[in-house]
Amino acid sequence: MKSVEFKNVYMKYAGAGDYSLEDISFTAKKGETIGIIGSTGSGKTTLVSLIPGFYPAAKGEVLVNGKNVNTYELSELKKKVGFCFQHYYMFKGTIFENVAFGAPGATEEDVKEALRISQGLDFVMEKSGGLNEKVSEKGTNLSGGQKQRLMIARALVRKPEILVLDDSSSALDYATDRRLREAVKELKDMTVFIVSQRTASVLHADKIIVLEDGKMAGIGTHEELLKNNSVYKEIYESCTKEQ
Ligand SMILES: Nc1ncnc2c1ncn2[C@@H]1O[C@H](COP(=O)(O)OP(=O)(O)OP(=O)(O)O)[C@@H](O)[C@H]1O
Ligand SMILES: [Mg+2]
Numbered sequence: 109m110k111s112v113e114f115k116n117v118y119m120k121y122a123g124a125g126d127y128s129l130e131d132i133s134f135t136a137k138k139g140e141t142i143g144i145i146g147s148t149g150s151g152k153t154t155l156v157s158l159i160p161g162f163y164p165a166a167k168g169e170v171l172v173n174g175k176n177v178n179t180y181e182l183s184e185l186k187k188k189v190g191f192c193f194q195h196y197y198m199f200k201g202t203i204f205e206n207v208a209f210g211a212p213g214a215t216e217e218d219v220k221e222a223l224r225i226s227q228g229l230d231f232v233m234e235k236s237g238g239l240n241e242k243v244s245e246k247g248t249n250l251s252g253g254q255k256q257r258l259m260i261a262r263a264l265v266r267k268p269e270i271l272v273l274d275d276s277s278s279a280l281d282y283a284t285d286r287r288l289r290e291a292v293k294e295l296k297d298m299t300v301f302i303v304s305q306r307t308a309s310v311l312h313a314d315k316i317i318v319l320e321d322g323k324m325a326g327i328g329t330h331e332e333l334l335k336n337n338s339v340y341k342e343i344y345e346s347c348t349k350e351q
Contacts, residue, residue, distance in 0.1 A: 110174055111270060111299040112136040112159055117168035119154055127166065128154045129322050134315070138269075141293065141300045143310025145343060146319030152303045153194060155319065156272045159301070160189040172270070190268030192276040196259045198247030203232055204239040206247075206258055211266045222265040225291040227284050228257035252279035260288070271295075274303045282308055307344045316340070 113136070119129040129151050136142045144152045157163055158170045161177040170177045177185060198206055207222060208214040219239060223229040231254055235241035247255045256279050263271060271292070277285045289312060292300055302310055310316050311330040318326040318333065318340045326337040333340035 109138045110135055111138040111140070111172070112142075112301075113169075113171040113174075114155075114158075115169040115171070117158065117170060118166045119158060119163060120166045121154075121163070127322055129158075132168070132324055134317060134324075134327055136299050136301075136315070138299055139296050140314040141302060141312070143313035143316035144301060144303045144319065145305065145307065145310050145316060145340070146325075147343070148305070150319040151322040152319055153274055154322075155317075156191075156274055156301050156303055159270060159272060160191055161185050187266070188268060189270045189272065190263035190266050191272045192259050192263040192274060194275045196247070196255050198243055198250075198255060198258070200245045201243060202237070202240045203235070203243055203258065206243050207261045207265055209262055211262075214265050218265055219261070222261040223257070225264055225288075225295070226257045226260035227280075227288045227291065228254065228261055231257070253281070253284070256280060257288075268298065270299045270301070272301045272303070275305065276303075277309060278304070278306075285309060305343075306350075307340075307347045318343075 114132045114134050117129060117132040118127050120127045132155060144155060146152055158165060159172065161180065161182060164178060172188060204219055207219045216239060220229060223232055232238060243250065256276055260273060260276050277288055280288065302313060304310050315327055316330060316333055317324060318337060320339050325339040326333055334344060
């Protein structure tokens with residue numbers, strides 16, 4: 109079953125001269141993991157922002173479960189798509205409140221399960237207050253990687269059909285990032301979009317979309333792209349050097 113489909117999608121921000129996305133087409137089946145990679149400014153965030161309908165497409169169509177996103181009630185789409193932003197928003201309150209934010213009625217078990225998947229449960233339980241540990245304004249008493257894992261748990265606790273992780277694991281070490289991806293993969297029915305600048309975060313994906321300057325430079329598995337896509341190969345080589 110098709111979960112997300114882009115048909116020749118163009119997107120331009122209000123007031124911008126150029127398109128930020130041009131002629132994007134792909135299909136994500138239910139349960140698939142889609143990686144999105146490309147250098148800074150290549151259009152990754154713009155692409156995934158169209159799935160929950162944050163912006164309309166200038167041309168073409170974005171479909172969720174076969175239905176144009178423009179025809180959904182925004183609240184309905186919001187329920188289907190869990191989004192973990194590049195820039196996190198944390199507030200003064202407990203860890204429980206910060207994770208359950210946006211999911212009224214979430215139980216302690218729900219929050220723990222979301223934290224288990226986001227690889228945050230261990231560090232939370234090591235805090236003296238556990239789920240009731242206080243988070244300070246903007247989360248200044250947490251590390252970058254801890255905040256990212258709470259934000260991923262926040263997206264997961266709503267049990268979305270589609271999960272978008274926009275550069276959400278950049279502060280995690282490679283081993284934790286890998287465990288996170290393995291845990292997310294257990295969620296068989298969830299369609300997952302992983303946006304990243306590093307190939308290690310997407311190489312397991314069913315499909316990887318390579319963006320360059322708002323256009324699709326390629327789509328395929330890690331092995332396919334490594335063989336026949338020069339843009340992907342270049343990113344891969346610079347990532348392995350960095351490592
Ligand atoms: N709110 C906005 N208004 C106008 N232009 C924008 C806006 N957000 C992004 N852009 C432009 O759209 C293009 C794509 O940006 P986008 O944020 O999608 O890139 P990205 O691949 O997510 O980059 P990064 O890896 O740095 O997060 C850029 O040229 C950027 O300047
Ligand atoms: Mg981005």
